Amino acid sequence: MPQQMPPVWSPSELNEQREASIELFRIERTSEPLEQYLTQFEVSKAAIDTILEMTVDLETVEESAAEILGDADLADVARYLASPPISNDDLRTIANSSTAPSRVREDPEAALRLMKVILLGLDRERFPWFSEARQASEAERNTAAVSTAAMHAFRWVETWRRNNGKQIQEAAVKSFLSDQCGFTEVPTKKILNLSQAPNPGEYCGETLVGSRKADIVVRLLDGRLMPIECKVSNSGTNSYKRINNDAAVKASVWTNEFGSVNIVPAAMMSGVFVLNNLEYAQQKGLYLFWSHDMGPLKEFVELAQ
Numbered sequence: 001m002p003q004q005m006p007p008v009w010s011p012s013e014l015n016e017q018r019e020a021s022i023e024l025f026r027i028e029r030t031s032e033p034l035e036q037y038l039t040q041f042e043v044s045k046a047a048i049d050t051i052l053e054m055t056v057d058l059e060t061v062e063e064s065a066a067e068i069l070g071d072a073d074l075a076d077v078a079r080y081l082a083s084p085p086i087s088n089d090d091l092r093t094i095a096n097s098s099t100a101p102s103r104v105r106e107d108p109e110a111a112l113r114l115m116k117v118i119l120l121g122l123d124r125e126r127f128p129w130f131s132e133a134r135q136a137s138e139a140e141r142n143t144a145a146v147s148t149a150a151m152h153a154f155r156w157v158e159t160w161r162r163n164n165g166k167q168i169q170e171a172a173v174k175s176f177l178s179d180q181c182g183f184t185e186v187p188t189k190k191i192l193n194l195s196q197a198p199n200p201g202e203y204c205g206e207t208l209v210g211s212r213k214a215d216i217v218v219r220l221l222d223g224r225l226m227p228i229e230c231k232v233s234n235s236g237t238n239s240y241k242r243i244n245n246d247a248a249v250k251a252s253v254w255t256n257e258f259g260s261v262n263i264v265p266a267a268m269m270s271g272v273f274v275l276n277n278l279e280y281a282q283q284k285g286l287y288l289f290w291s292h293d294m295g296p297l298k299e300f301v302e303l304a305q
Helices: 011-031 035-054 065-069 072-081 088-095 101-106 108-120 138-179 236-258 275-283 295-303
Strands: 202-204 207-209 212-214 216-219 225-233 266-271 287-290
Touching: 011 266, 011 275, 011 287, 035 065, 035 072, 035 138, 065 072, 065 101, 065 108, 072 101, 072 108, 072 138, 088 108, 101 108, 138 216, 138 225, 138 266, 138 295, 212 225, 212 236, 225 236, 236 266, 236 275, 275 287
Parallel strands: 225 266, 266 287
Antiparallel strands: 202 216, 207 212, 216 225
C-alpha cells in the first residue's frame, strides 16, 4: 500500500491560502499596540540618560567603558552611539574581544578596545559637541537622548516581533499536535538516524535532524519522520529567505540523508509569502501548511498510520 503524503497545493489553492495569511498579518500589525514601543522607549531612554550622566555627556566615556559595557542593558544601547548602530557580532569581531558583560567587567583593556570601536562610528549629528570638544547644551543632550532611544526601541520592537512571532507559531503547532492530534511531546535530542528519533506518536522541539536543525520534529504513527520548519515572513522578499533559501534547502538535505521513504519535510507558515516562492518550495519536496488553517495537518497525521 503506498504511503500517505501531505497535500500538494495547486497554484490557486496556494494563492488563496497566502492571501488569507497576508490579511491576518495586516490585522495583527495594524492592531498591534503602540504600548510595546512606548514601554521599550522608556527603558532605552533611561539607559542612554544613564550613559550620558555617568560620562559627563560622553567626556569620560572611555574611562567608563568597563562600567558601561559590563552592564548588559547599557551595553546594548551604547552600540547605538554609532551611526549606523554597530551590531554585537561586528563589535566583537572588529575589537577582537568578547562582548559578554561578565568578561568585559573583568578586562578593562578589552572594554576600552570595544568602546573605541563604537566611538569610531559616533554619530556627529546626534552628538555634535563630542567632536567639537565642548560642553553639550541642554537641548542637544535631550535631542541626542530621545533620538538614540527611539532608534534602539524601534530595533528592539522589530526583533521582538520577529522572535515573538516564531515563538507563538511554534507553541501553537505543539499545542495542536498534543490537543488535536493526540501526540506527546518528549525531551529534545539529536537525531542522526531514525533509531534516535522520538517514538511514533511523539514529537520534540528544536533539534538537529541529520546535519540540519528543525524547529519541531514529529514521528508519524507509520514510523516516518516529519521535521517541521516554522516560518514567519513579514514581506515577499523575506519569504524567499524563509522558504526557498532555508526550509526548501533543508528539505532536500533531509531527503538525501534519510531517504524519501523515511522523511516528510514540512513547513508551517504565517505572514507574507510570494506565490512563486511557494510553488518552488513544493517542487523541492517541501510540504506546506498554514498557521491559520491546521486542519490539513491533522488530516495527514491521522492518515499516516
